[in-house]
Amino acid sequence: MLELERIHKYFGGLHAVNDVSFRVETGSIKAVIGPNGAGKTTLFNLIAGNLAPSSGVIRFVGREIQGMKPHRIAALGMARTFQNIKLFHGMTALESVMVGRHVRSRAGFLAGMLHLPSTWREERQIRDRAMELLELLEIAEFAHVEATSLAFGQQRCVEMARALAMEPRLLLLDEPAAGLNIYETAEVARLITRIRDMGITVLLVEHDMSLVMDISDEIVVLSFGEKIAEDVPRAIQQNPEVIRIYLGEDEEAA
Amino acid sequence: MTADLFFQYLFAGITYGIMYAIVAIGFNIIYNTTGIINFAQGEFVMLGGMIAISLLHFVPLPLAVAGGVVITMLVGALIEILFIRWLDNPSVLRMIIITIGLSILIREAALHIWGESIRSLPYFYGNEITTITLGPVRISPQVLWVLGVCGIVVLLLSVFFKVTPLGREMRACAANRRAAILCGINARNMVTFSFMLSAGIGALAGCVMSPITYTQYDSGTPLAIKGFTVAILGGLGNSMGAVAAGILLGIIEAYSISFVPLAFQDAISITILLIILFVRPHGLFGSGEAARLKEF
C-alpha cells in the first residue's frame, strides 16, 4: 500500500527525518510513535505531500508520490486528518463532509453554474453519502451547524467524516486522540478498528500509548528523526531501546 | 549617451532611489513590529510635505519642516490608536483593507484642505538653477540634502534599533510578540511608536524631496507602490537591503527614460515588482529559507 524508502528531510541545518524506511501493508493499522520533536508530523507531511523529502522515495499504490502536490496524492486515495483540527470556517458540518466527496465527483465549473440535471443528481448523491457518514460518526444532528462552532470531539468527528467521504485506500490520522478523555479515546479506538474493517488501511501518529498498543498491527518508533524500532505492539513494549527513550522523557510522552 | 548625461541620470536615479528607500524603510518599521503592510505609507510622505508647505507661511523653513514631521508623527500615532490598537488579532485581509481605507481618507482630506494644486517647498539652499559642480556633473544642492538627510536617517535608525532600550524592545516585539509581552514590554505602545516613527521618517522624506518632486494630494499611492517594490526587492524588514534596492530601482527608472516614454515609467517599477514577487518574493538579498517562515 505505502512504502517509504530511505527518506531524509532537512530544514536548513536540522535533520528532521533521517533515513526512515518502512512499509504499510494493505488492510493493517500501523502506528508511528515517538517523543515530542521526533519528526512524526514532518513524516506525515512528507507522505501527504505537504512537504517534499530532501531525498528518498515514497511509493503509494505502486506510484512514486514524493514531491507530488497534496491534492493529487489525495486523488490517488490518501486521506488525512490534522493534529490541530483544520475545518472550513463558515461551512456547516454537512458541507465540510461534502467537500470530502470532491475527488469522487466530477461536476466542473460550468456545470455548477448552469446547474444541469446531471449535476443535481450528483449533488444528491454527494449529500446522501455525506449524511450517511455523519450518521456513522453519530454527529448527524449537527449536520447544519457551522463546523467550527462544534465541541472539540465533534469537530474531530467532522474531520474524520470528511476524510472517509473521500473513500480513501489509506487514511492518515495525526494524533486522533489528542485532547480527548479516556472514554472518548476508547471510542476513537473502536472507530479506527471499524474503519480498518471497512477495508481502509490506517496509518496513525499518536502519543496515547494505550490506544496505539490496543489497535495497531505494527508500530514504528521514531526518535530524533531516526527509526529505532519497528515491530508488533507486544515486542515494542519490551524493546529496551524504546523503554529507554520513553523513560527518559517527561510523563507527557509516556 | 554622453558621459555627461550618463552621470546626470545616475544622480537623478540615486536621488529618487533614496526616496523610495525611505518609504520602504517606513514600510519595514511597521511590518517589523506588527506584520502589517501599511498601505497608507505613501500618504505620510505627502502629508509631511503638505504640512511643511502650509507652515512656511508662518515660520521659517527649518521650523516648518520640523513642524511637518512632528504633526505627521502625531497623525500616525492617532491613526494607530483610533483604528489599529484595539483590534484583537485581526486577519491580514482586514488590515490590508483598513489601511487602504485610511490612505483614501487621508488623500481625500488632503484634497479638501489643500485642493488639487501642485505645491512645493523652496529649495533649502539656493534655487532651481543653483548647481554644484561635482567632477563631470552639475547637481542641485537639494540632491545633497536628500542624500545627507536620508543617509543620517538610515544611520540613526540602525543605531536606534541596535543600541537603545526602546529600539531593542521594538525588535523583541517583532521577533516574538507574545514573549515580548511576557517580558513586560508593552507591545501596544511599541506599535503606536512604530507608526509614529515611520510617519515621521516618511514626512521628513516628503519635505526634503518636495522641492524636486513637488507635492500633490495624490502623490502618495505611486510612492507607496514603489516603496513597496523596494521593500520587497531588499527583503521585507531589511533596511540596508531597502537602501540598496531603492538605489537600484531609482537608477533603472532613470535610465529607462531614454527608451520608454515617460508615461510608462511607473509601469516599469510595477513590472519589476510583479517579476520579483513571482520569482524571488523574499527579495534580492533575503534568504529563501527564512522567508518560508513568513506568510506570502
Added chain:
Amino acid sequence: MRYTKSRAILCLVALVIVTQLLTRITGTSYYLTQLTMSAYYALVVIGLTVLMGYAGQISIGHAGFFAIGGYLSAALTTHNLIPLAGSPLVQFLGRLGVLVRGQDIYGEQLLTVTPWAACLAAILVAALIAFLLGIPVLKLKGHYLAMATLGFGTIIYRIALASDYFGEADGISEVPGFTLLPGVAGLPPLVVNGDFDSRVQNYYIAWGVLIIGMVLLLNLIDSRVGRALRSIHGSEEAAEAAGVDTARCKLQVFVLSAVYAALAGVLLTHYNGGLGPSEASVMKSVRYVALVAVGGMANLWGALVMGAGLTFLSLRGVFGSFDDAVFGAILILVMLFAPDGILSLRLNGLRTCLKRESTDR
C-alpha cells in the same frame, strides 16, 4: 434549496419591474439611467465577491479588467479601419464577417469591428490576461497578492492614460450602440445604447444581465466547485488534503470574476457611449472591494444590494465631493466593526435559518 433561491430571484425580478413602473408613474424615469449603470457596476461586485468572499483571494485590480473590457470594445468599434483596408488582417476579418461599414456624422466612410465581435474579443482578452496573470499572482497571499493586483490595476491605468490608441486622458467617445438581438417579427431590436427612447429597454437589459449573472453565481456557490472554493478560504491545507486542486480552483474563479468585470465594462461602455481612464483607476478597484466588504464578503445578495444601492447613490451625487471619502470611510468602518458585513449584524440568525432550509433539500 432551489426553492428559497428561486423565490429570492423572483422577488428581485418583481422589485426591478416595480421600480420601473414606479419611476413611470411618478415621472422620475431619469432615475433609470443611474439604475442601469448601477446594475453593471453591481455585476463587477458580485463577480469579485466570489473571488474575495468565497475563495478568499483579494484583488485590488478589478477596475483593470473592467477597463480591458470597456476599452477594447470601445476601441474596436470606433477606430476606423478604412486606412488599413488593404492589409491582409483587415481583409481576413472582413471575410469572417466581423466588420461593419458605416458613416460618421460628417459623412465619412467608417469600417469598424462589429460590437458582438468586439465584445467577445474584449472578454477573451480579459480572460486570457486574468489567466496569465493569475498563474503566478495567485501563488501569493495576503499583502503580496494585494500589492500585485494593485500593481496590475495601475499598469492598466497607465496604459489607458498614455496610449494614443485609447485616447489618453480623454478616453474614447462616440462608441456605437451594441445590438444584442436584431429586430424580429415586429419586435424592436435589443440595443445597448444611451438613447433617450431606449432607456426602459436598457434598464431591463442591464438588470436582466445582472440577474442572470447572479443566478449563475448562486448556482456555482452551491455546487461542487463552489464548496471547493469556500473550503480554500477556510483552510487551504485541508482543502488540498481533501483533493481540491486549490491552485486551479483559484485560477478559475479569478478568470471568472475578470470575465464578469470585463462584460460589465463592455456593456456599460456601449451604454454610456464611451469611457475614460478614471474607470481603470485604483480608486475604482478599491471601491469594488469596499462594496464587496460592505455586502458581507461571502454574501452574494449583500454584494448585489450594496453594490447596486451605494453605486446608485454615488451616481446620483448624494455624496457630493466626498464621494471617494465615503467609500474609504465605509471600508474602514465595515472592517473595524463588522468584518462580516453590515448585513451580518442583524441578519445572522436569519441567515442560519435560511441555510438550514437550503441544505435540507
